[in-house]
Amino acid sequence: MFQILDIKGSINFLRHAAPISILSAILVVGSLVSLATRGINWGLDFTGGTVVEMEFSKSVNLETLRSNLTEPLVAGAVVQNFGSSRDVLVRLQVREGVKSDDQVRVVMAKATELDPEVVQKRVEFVGPQVGKELAEQGGLAVLVALICILIYVSFRFEWRLAAGSVAALAHDVIVTLGVFSVLQLEFDLTVLAGLLTVVGYSLNDTIVVFDRIRENFLKMRKGTPEEVVNNSITQTMSRTIITTGTTLITVVALFLKGGTLIHGFATALLLGIVVGTYSSIYVASYLAIRLGINREHMMPVEVEKEGADQPSIMP
Amino acid sequence: MLNKYPMWKNIMVVLVIAIGGFYALPNLFGEDHAVQVVATRGADVTATTQSDVSAALTAKGIGIKRSELENGQLLVRVANAEDQLTAKETIAELLGDKYTVALNLAPATPEWLESVGGSPMKLGLDLRGGVHFLMEVDMSEAIRKMEEAKIADFRSQLREERIRYAGVHRTVRGIEIKFRDAETLSQAERFLKSRGNDMVFSDISSGDNVVLLAVMSEAYLKQIKEEALLQNITTIRNRVNELGVAEPVVQRQGAERIIVELPGVQDTARAKEILGATASIEFHMVDEKADVAAAANGRVPAGSELYQRREGGPVVLKKEVMLTGDHITGAQPSFDEYSRPQVAIQLDAKGGEIFSNVTKDNIGKPMATLFIEYKDSGERNPDGSVKMRKIEEVISVATIQARLGRNFVITGLTHSESQNLALLLRAGALIAPVSIVEERTIGPSLGAENIENGLQAMIWGMVVVLAFMLVYYRAFGVIANLALCANLIMVVGVMSMIPGAVLTLPGIAGMVLTVGMAVDGNVLIYERIREELRAGRSVQQAIHEGYGNALSTIADANITTFLTALILFAVGTGAVKGFAVTLMIGIATSMFTAIVGTRAIVNALWGGKRVKKLSI
Numbered sequence: 001m002f003q004i005l006d007i008k009g010s011i012n013f014l015r016h017a018a019p020i021s022i023l024s025a026i027l028v029v030g031s032l033v034s035l036a037t038r039g040i041n042w043g044l045d046f047t048g049g050t051v052v053e054m055e056f057s058k059s060v061n062l063e064t065l066r067s068n069l070t071e072p073l074v075a076g077a078v079v080q081n082f083g084s085s086r087d088v089l090v091r092l093q094v095r096e097g098v099k100s101d102d103q104v105r106v107v108m109a110k111a112t113e114l115d116p117e118v119v120q121k122r123v124e125f126v127g128p129q130v131g132k133e134l135a136e137q138g139g140l141a142v143l144v145a146l147i148c149i150l151i152y153v154s155f156r157f158e159w160r161l162a163a164g165s166v167a168a169l170a171h172d173v174i175v176t177l178g179v180f181s182v183l184q185l186e187f188d189l190t191v192l193a194g195l196l197t198v199v200g201y202s203l204n205d206t207i208v209v210f211d212r213i214r215e216n217f218l219k220m221r222k223g224t225p226e227e228v229v230n231n232s233i234t235q236t237m238s239r240t241i242i243t244t245g246t247t248l249i250t251v252v253a254l255f256l257k258g259g260t261l262i263h264g265f266a267t268a269l270l271l272g273i274v275v276g277t278y279s280s281i282y283v284a285s286y287l288a289i290r291l292g293i294n295r296e297h298m299m300p301v302e303v304e305k306e307g308a309d310q311p312s313i314m315p
Numbered sequence: 316m317l318n319k320y321p322m323w324k325n326i327m328v329v330l331v332i333a334i335g336g337f338y339a340l341p342n343l344f345g346e347d348h349a350v351q352v353v354a355t356r357g358a359d360v361t362a363t364t365q366s367d368v369s370a371a372l373t374a375k376g377i378g379i380k381r382s383e384l385e386n387g388q389l390l391v392r393v394a395n396a397e398d399q400l401t402a403k404e405t406i407a408e409l410l411g412d413k414y415t416v417a418l419n420l421a422p423a424t425p426e427w428l429e430s431v432g433g434s435p436m437k438l439g440l441d442l443r444g445g446v447h448f449l450m451e452v453d454m455s456e457a458i459r460k461m462e463e464a465k466i467a468d469f470r471s472q473l474r475e476e477r478i479r480y481a482g483v484h485r486t487v488r489g490i491e492i493k494f495r496d497a498e499t500l501s502q503a504e505r506f507l508k509s510r511g512n513d514m515v516f517s518d519i520s521s522g523d524n525v526v527l528l529a530v531m532s533e534a535y536l537k538q539i540k541e542e543a544l545l546q547n548i549t550t551i552r553n554r555v556n557e558l559g560v561a562e563p564v565v566q567r568q569g570a571e572r573i574i575v576e577l578p579g580v581q582d583t584a585r586a587k588e589i590l591g592a593t594a595s596i597e598f599h600m601v602d603e604k605a606d607v608a609a610a611a612n613g614r615v616p617a618g619s620e621l622y623q624r625r626e627g628g629p630v631v632l633k634k635e636v637m638l639t640g641d642h643i644t645g646a647q648p649s650f651d652e653y654s655r656p657q658v659a660i661q662l663d664a665k666g667g668e669i670f671s672n673v674t675k676d677n678i679g680k681p682m683a684t685l686f687i688e689y690k691d692s693g694e695r696n697p698d699g700s701v702k703m704r705k706i707e708e709v710i711s712v713a714t715i716q717a718r719l720g721r722n723f724v725i726t727g728l729t730h731s732e733s734q735n736l737a738l739l740l741r742a743g744a745l746i747a748p749v750s751i752v753e754e755r756t757i758g759p760s761l762g763a764e765n766i767e768n769g770l771q772a773m774i775w776g777m778v779v780v781l782a783f784m785l786v787y788y789r790a791f792g793v794i795a796n797l798a799l800c801a802n803l804i805m806v807v808g809v810m811s812m813i814p815g816a817v818l819t820l821p822g823i824a825g826m827v828l829t830v831g832m833a834v835d836g837n838v839l840i841y842e843r844i845r846e847e848l849r850a851g852r853s854v855q856q857a858i859h860e861g862y863g864n865a866l867s868t869i870a871d872a873n874i875t876t877f878l879t880a881l882i883l884f885a886v887g888t889g890a891v892k893g894f895a896v897t898l899m900i901g902i903a904t905s906m907f908t909a910i911v912g913t914r915a916i917v918n919a920l921w922g923g924k925r926v927k928k929l930s931i
Binding site (some may be wrong): 053055100119123124126127129130134137141145152153189197201203204208238245247248250253257265269 | 441449451583584587751752753754755756757758760761764765768769771772773775776777779780783784787820821823824827828830831832834835838839842845846864867868871872873874875876878879880882883885886887888891894895898
């Protein structure tokens, strides 16, 4: 049998944990700064407005179309290519006293002047009120997800591990959002779905490591917490690489072949899976160690003494 | 003996996968071009209709693939798109306007499969094209209507009890009832409360102003909103049926919104006009005593209101509504003996009774038909909701000649107005105006493109993952790959089985992702087996331990992913919900195939035998 990682002993992952966690902290802070200053490029789903997607029979000059869209009804329209040079996307803002139907009509009329065979492929209109609600709901969803997970992991494992996993998840969400903010990628509903999937996936990874940590604490009676964690990460490394690999393969396939409508979704997943895999080691496990996880915490509940859930003074 | 499944477990695995596969089957057959016939009010689709249609089509030389009569609707399948169009025209001509004839694509599932409940996955609008509307009900209008009804109630109740009041008015605070003295007020308050008016009364008198304020109770307000939403849904459903769209969706979303999905519709303007129009009619008595000229200058008598006639000129009508459009059960456009357009109206029993009483008491007096319509004004309120404009016009004033019953006619409309009014009245009036707050139109070509893209991504991802597993785990890789394929088939099968599940583009993404993540279970198990082998365990022991130890990890990991999918499903809308559904199903089926499915094969191949080396 051939093995991607053929390891006899265990790799000392945690040796680099301190410097790497500084890198994580920088990433998180950087993301937060970008989110605060540049903000997120919210898509139609959240801002409201109208989007018209059309396909021309030949490639068209966007500049010409743009300069034709100067009527007050459609002023400020954003015109861009979408997938190919023949596919064009026009974004229009909600304007007081203007019907989206009329805006669409003007845009299509101008497009038809350029190319009589232009086909209207998609029209989406979202009221600003709906968008706002959606953004609130989306944020709430991520929060609820994190809380549910905190409860589940606390219940199944131990609060230090739960805190570690939630910190790792928050880390993943913030960094992924940060990249969307820095690159000003459009954040629409599918990206939100992608983000929640990242939460699920990253947790998946963390749980696998934690499961091993719990098992090893009970098996390796003499190991220090660091040794146990290092051992657990090493033992699950093969699996982590393979599963991350196969998932990445399918997400890359989605990114390349899935079409422009789910590009945002695939991007969020790509980022999230990479960040999530790394954070399950350097954020989740490391934090649990720093919180003072040890063998006693992993003992079956029956023998748990009073105060066992308090941080231990002994390392 | 280690690693032997009892027979029942093997049978169960085979059975579960076979059932999944069986229900996935209908997806292989594609779709037939079809024509769908639905009866609108006052007509029936019967076996006679079916044979008439068949005869007419055969006479035109159109071959019928299959013709089904189900749930009061007829579905005729034909060979191709060309036949479909001719067939539609032929049928529409044959049946007339009491039926809606629509083009449809019907799943070409063979009858034997259909008879056991087999049907293909339903495709979301993003995959087949169509319009999606999110509509918001104007609740303030619904409340206003109820308050006005309450005012009428108060007046008649107080009069009945001979309690003298000075006036009843609607204000921003609620309904204010004025009295001459405090004693009558408390008497009225006691009486009105005893009649269970669902209102909260409070004395807001100040000085000489003796006023009783009536405000709707919280529970009543909630009930009004709920009823307004439900009635609007029913009405919109009726209207959608009148539009002749195949397989439309009308659903509530939250407390004030309605989702409407019309697959295959491209003419959004017409759809909007019919769906959003809140035209209704009311019958009022003309206030004959009023001085029209004075009223036009602003001196309208109390209890009356000034309106404009459609053809021009003011008219004063009594505020009291004799009859509302709610009681109308049928309306057909036709022409009178002078070939002027008219609408023949039928009322329900209660409406007929009311109308009969009203007309009996008012023979020889003029009665007006008031046409009320709410239109999107194109403007928006500061909060982003659409401002509606209320248009009220008197379309006819006629002298009541005799006591009228449940059938009568309205005249004074143009031809197209009579057509539209009849359609809207048949479909019922919206209790409160609705506005479109979200609209998504997906062209059919984009839908097809989306399916194509999704399938491409799935095939590419799948091929690479299968190849990798095969190379890396050899014999066990083959088993994992079998599980993966079985898993995909089962996802499709379950999606087809669940009536509410809809496949969307993000749903396909969910399936692709499932392919990538489903191997996780197997990878965890196999890595565990390898570890045990390295640790020097015997082959049988290693398999046993590998599966056993990986189980709790797989369960924990999947339960948490399932939780996030569940949250996505709860808060998400449309496409995101579609993604969540496929993800949840994928997690459940992949756990089954990865743990139980592969174990069955492994046990069958190696269980209980002397094996020196495993191909893993």
